[in-house]
Amino acid sequence: MGKILRIAGPVVIAEEIENAKMYDVVRVGQLGLLGEIIGMEGGKATIQVYEDTSGIRPGESVESTGKPLSVLLAPGVLSSIYDGVQRPLDVIRAQGGDFIQRGIYPMPVDMKKKWKFIPSVKRGDKVSPGDIVGVVKETSMIDHRIMVPVGIEGTVERIEEGDFAPLQTVGTVNTKTGIREIPLGQEWPVRQPRPVKSKLPPEIPLVTGQRVIDSFFPVAKGGTVAVPGPFGSGKTVVQHQLAKWADSEVVVYVGCGERGNEMTEILTTFPELVDPKSGKPIMERTILIANTSNMPVAAREASIYTGITIAEYFRDMGYNVALMADSTSRWAEALREISGRLEEMPGEEGYPAYLGRRVAEFYERAGNSVVLSSDKRNGSVTIIGAVSPPGGDTSEPVSQNTLRVTRVFWALDASLAQRRHFPSVNWLNSYSLYSQELSRWFNKSVSDDWYSSYQKSMTILEKESELQEVAQLVGYDALPENEKEVLDIAKSLREDFLQQSAFDEVDTYCSLRKQYLMLKSILAMDEVERYAVSKGVTVSEIDTLPFKEKLSRFKEVREKEIDSYYSELIKEMEEEVKGRADKQ
Amino acid sequence: MTADIRYKTVSRIAGPLLFVEKVDNIGYNEMVEITLGNGEVRTGQVLDTRKGIAVVQIFGSTTGLDTGSTSVRFRGDIARIPVSDEMIGRVFNGLGEPLDGMSSILSNEKVEIVGNAINPYSREEPSEFIQTGISTIDGMNTLVRGQKLPIFSGSGLPHNKIAAQIARQAKVLSSSEGFSIIFGAMGITSEEANFFIDEFRKTGALMRSVLFLNLASSPSMERIILPRVALTAAEYLAYQKEMHVLVILSDMTNYAEALREISAAREEVPGRRGYPGYMYTDLSTIYERAGKIRGKNGSITQLPILSMPSDDMTHPIPDLTGYITEGQVFVSRELHRKGIYPPINVLPSLSRLMNQGIGKGRTREDHRGVADQLYSAYGRGTDLKSLSAIVGTEALGKDDRQYLEFANLFEEKYVNQDFYEDRTIEKTMDIGWEVLSTLPEREMKRVKREFIEKYGKWRK
Ligand SMILES: Nc1ncnc2c1ncn2[C@@H]1O[C@H](COP(=O)(O)OP(=O)(O)OP(=O)(O)O)[C@@H](O)[C@H]1O
Ligand SMILES: Nc1ncnc2c1ncn2[C@@H]1O[C@H](COP(=O)(O)OP(=O)(O)OP(=O)(O)O)[C@@H](O)[C@H]1O
Ligand SMILES: [Mg+2]
Ligand SMILES: [Mg+2]
Secondary structure, eight states: OEEEEEEETTEEEEEOOTTOOTTEEEEETTTTEEEEEEEEETTEEEEEESSOOTTOOTTOEEEEEEEESEEEESTTOTTOEEOTTOOBHHHHHHHHOSBOOTTOOOOSSOSSOOEEEEESOOTTOEEOTTOEEEEEEOSSSOEEEEEOOTTOOEEEEEEOOEEEOTTOEEEEEEETTEEEEEESSEEEETTSOOOEEEEEOOOSBOOOSOHIIIIISOOBTTOEEEEEOOTTSSHHHHHHHHHHHSOOSEEEEEEESOOHHHHHHHHHHGGGOBOTTTOSBGGGGEEEEEEOTTSOHHHHHHHHHHHHHHHHHHHHTTOEEEEEEETHHHHHHHHHHHHHHTTOOBOGGGOBTTHHHHHHHHHHTOEEEEESSTTOOEEEEEEEEEEOOGGGOTTSHHHHHHHHHOSEEOOBOHHHHHTTOSSOBOTTTOEETTHHHHHHHHHHHTOTTHHHHHHHHHHHHHHHHHHHHHHHHHOGGGSOHHHHHHHHHHHHIIIIIIOOOTTSTTTTOOOHHHHHHHHHHHHHHHHHHHHHHHTTOOHHHHHTSTHHHHHHTGGGSOGGGHHHHHHHHHHHHHHHHHHHHHHO | OGGGOEEOOEEEEETTEEEEESOOOOOTTEEEEEEOTTSOEEEEEEEEEETTEEEEEESSOOTTOOTTTOEEEEEEEEOEEEOOGGGTTOEEOTTSOBSSSSOOOOOSOEEESSOOOBOGGGBOOOOOEEEOSOHHHHTTSOEETTOBOOEEEOTTSTHHHHHHHHHHHOEETTOOOOOEEEEEEEEEOHHHHHHHHHHHHHHTGGGGEEEEEEETTSOTTHHHHHHHHHHHHHHIIIIISOOEEEEEEEOHHHHHHHHHHHHHHTTOOBOGGGOBTTHHHHHHHHHTTOBOBTTOOOEEEEEEEEEOGGGOTTSHHHHHHHHHSSEEEEBOHHHHHTTOSSOBOSSSOEETTHHHHOSTTTSOTTHHHHHHHHHHHHHHHHHHHHHHHHHOGGGSOHHHHHHHHHHHHIIIIIIOOOTTOOOOHHHHHHHHHHHHTTSOGGGOTTSOHHHHHHHOOOOO
């Protein structure tokens, strides 16, 4: 039996562990704390322990489980709340009370619960890895498709309809190497990406109902997003909004080293919210990984891998999955802390030299894929990672390494947040490298001038920032009316379109059609105002016209009334402004 | 057990660290009793343990320690303090030892001071509005029971007055229960500490309080353990005795400095400005102990005070704090210079739990809209202040000049109030409408039409 030599925080050194292999899970000390071997040298193993090591002594035992850190992928995972190593927090509470006790390891799903399995293959069918052999209706929203595990190929020997527990065998396959069982669920090592057949270019947007995202900086299903911003800039709110409203079929939300109350907020609000598309409670498609800042750092390091592996599993079934990681900086810090305890050679700002590689490997697990199977199914994993740069300055290693590998950048801005311009996405610094590719979809699905409306708006906002510099020097009043007009339209773009309250019952979600009509009305206003200005009307006169308020209240309009509201608005706008212009 | 053995094998002393050799198997984080040559006893804790060697961190001062005569006894257990009702009304040092000349707390209930994390699944979302009587907080950065809301301040600013005013006036409207106060002083002057104690005495809060004092002159290493001892007492009162506890910790900057000192002594790779890379995690184990638990009546609300070195909010101490806490109240030197009390700048201030605590049935239906409108108007007004400093007010448009005046009025009427002025939420809302009504009504885009009609003060 292995023996502990040294304990320093979450890192334990042990010797003489039988059959020790890198990345094997071990049980440490009398309490049997869960740990993982992360280094081996000359008979000594370095172990990161997923729980607090207080009170553990040199000399206590260490035993290997012989298996790498894995997650259990089976019916029952949806709607669950786990810690970073897939321990169900509700069960831990039931067993150990309100404060997390050490050494409690309940199974991730209820192993006694039976699920009704309906096969979709029959005896004699040829199956290969990833093929669907049947379904379990796990929630009213999601069919849990049962797949042939990787490595099994052959003809179905036996398959049964019936009620099965999560790891029970539902059938067998006759393979070249003999009869293999197909269990309802499966296990998968978290640090190893689940294989896909091929990756496709992302072509379809993840529709989020957030105007600044969908209309300005859209993300594709299967894409990657970095959301950096200083504290209080709105990273978590953006992530929550996406978890609530994005049109992905499954959501994995990883609270990685953040606040306990933010997890509670999800647990209390999600069950009451319904998905705009299916009308079902969104909790039914959600899996929460909650490893808050004060929970053990090693489990925090593992949490994003636990999350992404679960996401890949649902992708393999053919679903579009979105994974939110809040915050990847806390994950990187966990990496740094452990690296420091290992006395590794520090790289930039104390982060290990392999930080960049780890970040890239993580985002590489996103994608729009043809999944493993013989039926050419598609599935996708979109990753939206929050980054928390110290002092809000993104020149630091985690931000930089993330920006290098992600394709959408929503730059959250402290000065906007301080003025309560939310979401505080800075429109001049942010970008989406999917804009072009996705414009085809938007033009086809919403309206053929979707993309040109965006381009026009962006030009106005860019012009605004130039004019603001001039106004800083000469004063606003010294600007000619046609430039004041540009500022007026830009202001409307910012306040009436880009700003969107997450907490307003109506404005929290905005359909693509509504986004389009809102932007259209502002651009229509640009046209009539330019006409009026050319006729000698001043911008301050226009500002007092009643349609202005009507435009600013477009946000509050319910979805079913948007078309009539839009036509009235345009009519009033033209009458009022043209009326004024023609009086001159 | 090892508990009775005294080791005289201290081989090295480095700052607050003691290297003890030829020891038996010592537990990680185990508590240690260190006896000096002259018989004085100090407390420490194991930071690193391996076969035969333990590294011990001392909480007291390191003067008088030497490698020859110092003896060390490992207590065989991690840090715990006895807890009971009798703590209430008492004064302790950072280790939980009495400072008031009375006897130690006798109790069979000894609790670990490094508390386990609250299971996120057990938490209850904080949502009960605390009326502090201060408009900038109640109206725009609402505090709720179970929140952690630090005061970001600077040297010479009246953060203590603000904290004391909150402690005096804080109430939950639906309940008559007052707050019990846990006060943890870290490295502040005795004058500052006495100011708080006097305040608590005047309001009668002292009888419901527990004080933990580590003053500027006390050993700095004790500051590492003080907030944990204080929060252990707070958890006892909140979750065993079902009390609503307000924890005031001052000054967290001194805590962070003590942390940096240990890290340097351990020769760890320093993070930003020499603070250890794990400071975020370390601070979170203090701040995350605020909250509410489902099925328990008590709560812990935290009001940590920290001074920002050179008023810099991006300094690691306020920065990491802001990343953990649920907002911040920002005390501004500029407003203070103008003679405004409380000099709270609402723009960089934030309460993330505000939405849960306000609105119809909690405060008032128009609360959110009015707060948003005040924010955007004051934001625009302050921008214009800096602009008009360059181009002069004449170059501004008519609306802009109104916003400029609004900003001044807002500071004088809404922000400014007396140290003893306890404003009701209605009063705060009213003042809000009063100052907003100096702007054109059509500018009220953040407020619902119906509320403008119901509460607005424009002359029709
Ligand atoms: N879309 C929005 N609508 C309204 N308010 C918002 C919006 N986004 C952010 N906010 C406000 O900003 C506050 C801070 O946002 P959030 O908690 O998401 O910040 P964060 O960037 O995650 O900060 P941290 O890094 O400290 O976790 C929220 O509590 C809310 O008051
Ligand atoms: N292009 C931009 N990118 C990032 N931030 C911007 C940009 N333009 C403006 N802002 C921020 O938004 C805030 C509001 O802008 P500003 O007050 O200059 O506009 P405005 O025309 O006066 O609008 P309003 O009349 O509503 O106040 C400013 O403080 C500035 O920091
Ligand atoms: Mg956040
Ligand atoms: Mg302006």
